Amino acid sequence: MSYSDWRQRSARHIWHPYTDMSAFETADFPVIERAEGSTLYDIEGRALLDGISSWWCVNLGHSHPRLVRAIQEQVGQLQHTLLGGMSHPRAIELAERLAHIVPEGLGHAMFAADGTMAVEAALKIALQYWVHRGEPQRTRFIALEDGYHGDSLAAVGIGYIDRFHRPFRAALQPALTATAPRCARCPHACQPETCDAPCFAGMQTLVHAHHAECAAVIVEPLCQGAAGMRIYSPAYLRRLSALCREYGLLLIADEIAVGFGRTGAMFACGLAGIRPDILCLGKGLTGGMLPMSATMVTDAVFEEFQSKNGESRTLYHGTTFCGNPITSAVALAALDVYEEENILGRAQKSAVTLRNGMASVAALLDDSPLSSLGMIASIEIKASAGGAARAVRMVQQAYQRGLFIRPLGDTIYLWPPLNIRESDLQQMVDILTEAAQS
């Protein structure tokens, strides 16, 4: 079977996500057969570096032997059972382990199979929480402009990105949105060391005006991923956390992308020193190997769902594969690996290489603004350097040279596995340097 046959069959029968299908049958895209570490291998054995960790999730590299073994061991024992009205050891162990590593007090996990459903659960929990508290009018959410929280209609309502979601607009329940912080283009010329987030004023005004009708504020802590890897200051999050407490609003931290070490700490909320009321986790939870997510809540939130005076307070929510034994087993193994292989320590070193390398690439692009935090680095290509069209060209050039990345509008970025080999990381940077020079 030739490469073009595989591509044609793929384009004919798979509706590829976030992909313009009109020209896809004749497009040059990789068909991957196996992967190891930071490298994907296509059906002809060609190596391709995975510069975006297969959509921001393969934190521990592909085919990590500990994770593969965990799947093999679990698969022979128990493949699936439900969590409605029964339980199983792997999910119990995982919920306990998570409770110990997330910011203190978030001790209860509702599992799901993907990030979108973790957000969906968070929104429903927030709404029902206020019903039980006797304030059912709190039905709206506050979010940041250009935030992204998943692809269900509820998630798209609170994470509306016009270029993606315009056709769904009429069916959405839109969030109230505050101007997002954006350190790479700080209008106040703040310095990271002394910033006290003057850009927070918009959020403050919004919360002040609308808190009584709102259930929660939801944000992607420290980095708005899909918006273009827009990194912002922990000071903003601290002020948000304090404001939510002041007005009695729930704070939902969507760490589906940044959780599990991406920002330099295990959780971005931990880095900022805050504890949200609801925390959404996914992607890196299983080291990106199998689909699993979790919505963690505090005792105070959980308590509101205890039936009282004969009134049932059940949360009627849960998906078939939530807390599946195999995904739970691989998540437990991933937590072992994060700890035992000192993934955060290794990532800290690699983050320096990543930042320095991307700074050199940014310099070649007419000094386009660089944003970086932990193992995230992005360059918003200036219009003078070609903007979005240049980003697309660079992505194609990188692919021809053996690096797979995807642009986000006018932004190119690297989001490598946290345990990437230094030589692989250097090669990613070298390829982007060549792409910027050509």
Ligand SMILES: Cc1ncc(COP(=O)(O)O)c(C=O)c1O
């Ligand atoms: C911040 C954030 N929330 C939610 C999601 C949705 O997760 P999933 O694609 O697993 O449904 C994503 C996916 O990229 C994300 O980045």
